[in-house]
Amino acid sequence: MQPLHKRLPSNTNGRDFIVGDMHGCYDLFEVELEKVSFDPACDRVISVGDLIDRGPNSLACLRLLKQPWFHAVLGNHEIMLLNYAYPALRSCPLLQNDDLFLKNGGNWVERLDDIGQTELHYQLLPLVAALPFVISVGEGSDRYHVVHSELLTGDPELNTRFFAQQSIHEKPVPDRILTDADLDSCPEDVLGTMHDAMVWGRRVFKAAKPGQAQAVDSPAGRLLVSRKPWHPGLSLTYAGHTPAYQLRLHASHLFLDRGAFKRDANSCLQLLCHQHIHPWLTGL
Template sequence: MPTLHQRLPANAAGRDFIMGDLHGCLDLLRVEMERIEFDPAVDRLFSVGDLIDRGPDSMGCLRLLREPWFHAVRGNHEDMLLDYAYPVTTPYAYSGAGTLLLSNGGRWVLDLGKSDQDELWTDLAPRVAKLPYVVTVGEGVSRFHVVHAELMTGHVDETNTWYNRMDDDWGKPKRVLTDTMVKDAVLAKMIEQITWGRRLIREVESENASEVSTPSGTLLRSHKTWRKGLSLTYVGHTPLKSMVLHASHLFIDRGAYLREPGTCLLVLEHQEVREWLA
């Protein structure tokens, strides 16, 4: 059974960085790590998931999982890979995710040579299977969460009237979690929401958001910036033209794999982000 929630202490020796969806773009990460002068002896790097697919070097990105300074959560692309590899033994994988892998940038798994195939299935895929869905770092005002898509209960398709009529509280859209609700018993019921959800970002309308300039680009702050009781939560999943802060969720996927003007790989330092938002 995969880990649902991992807790880590605050980094007392160095800095904590959080990056957006990598999607096989290891070269872009190397550029960013040089820019920030990343020190693997004391610094840590957190990923919001989707290390693989679409970009040129999914294997190189998966090899990051061997590094003691690297911490990732599972995204929908990791779940698609695992469901493709272990369709019977992956209890929390999104139903049918394996069939989606090849049509969502995952054909690289078919193009690997024997040595890379062996490395993927005997070493790297088992590491992916051990990744948590949520990482929580630190305590108090400096606490932050890392998750792929969103921390919200309810069905990911709010147009599904059958779910909307359910008496079960978890079937009713929608309820943004608080820190005290981030526990295995809750998360086990909302894996699809954690990895695939886009309801929160769809709530944000640019005309109702305030634009703020930051050292890492434009930040849109919604009129519902914070969810009371939920610490800052870094998420990706949805490529955006700028960062967005809504309901304590900071959306940081800037579509790096597209390699087009206006896209980039965001690597943010948590303490600096706290200073922007103060």
Template sequence: MDTTSEAYPIVCRHAANTAGRDFVVGDLHGCVDALRYLLREIVFDPACDRLFSVGDLIDRGSQSEQALALLDKPWFFPVLGNHEEALCLVAEGSMRRSAWDALGGDWARSVPDRTLRAYAKRLRTLPLVRVVGSGPRRFNVLHAEFFGDDAMLDVGFFPERVRQQVLWGRELALGSGIVERQAGLSPTYCGHTPMREIGRIGAQIFIDTGAFAATGKLTVTEALTSRAWSVSVEQALLEGASQMSLP
């Protein structure tokens, strides 16, 4: 059972999956057709498998509202990404629409304010971090980056500077972060910074492969294994993904 003691958790803990498999998907960015295809490829079983997400479900791609509908799926476990944060800030009146447009949020221009506020209310319940399992079988999921060990992550109280880094940071991906600051951190899946292929830096495994870009693709990996699957939106559509149903 997935439980949390807070209404708006920073860290949400999940028991190890002893019945099925755990997967992690990179930044979706409204590319739901690519996800449909990949779930078929991995023979995803919603009765026992789980899909964790590193966030950024929305913006840039053409299916942001379909991506938000994934929040209703009992097998789907996302963390908050910086693009969801932008939606919330706009809905709450703390960010200008034009700033969100620059991030790819122009799809929401046609969304009624009432609906946008409802999305924001739902997104504000997402954690910044998900911790799955314990001991050597533990892995973490967050959006951008984290410097510290598991114990620091487990405290569940982040100063604003750390919160911003978890949502927006790129030091590690751009080579300016100190890898040694991740000593004692379990394998941690993240996105935010697009990579050509899945790559690991220190404890962090970067799985955003630019699904929304013309030359990009969406990637799903089976947690704590080397198995990964990727597809471009174009290829997924050629394979009939738009006609595939989600679990």
């Protein structure tokens, strides 16, 4: 069984690039890699998930999981694909209907020929099923995380006991933001109860209200910075899931889904170099 929390060492030989929700836009991804002169021998790409659906080439995006330089976390569209392909995995009423996947851009699966179907089911789906909920990279001040939507606690009935043990002086709040220490000490079974927040949640994103945020020019473009850009104890956390016209920073979460599949003047596939953006962000 693959870990739900994957850990990677710091990249001391090259650069780490974080890519937003690709949604089948493999052509846009190739363009972005060319712009930064990506070197697969020393550079890495870490995806916030949602590799598939809506765009023109979901299968090519999934093939990236075969590359040693490419890493990804599980997105809600990967969850829908797995539940569509493996009905026995369906654990909630929302995922019982195949239409949920097909109507959210998953109809590309039905258009695959026999060769594509074989590749998907025997080569690619096992790689998708092995994706973690969160990836943590490095240690200390250089540490960062990647998650699809947000790092929040999950079902209070299932994980309150664990978090209550972490502090005898503070009553745990069911939907509180996780910290580095939480991630380091959280058992896999408890982490599994938080998948709804990590894959589907939008509470942290919505808390960064544009009307109460400051728009600044960053090395990666226009950035909305909330009144509380950093959460105590949580390293920089890259997230996607909710498309927006600007990057957004709130509670240590940097949201970079720019709605690539829309392919209009206000959207793009965001590719950030961690080594460039992180030092700049720490100065905020």
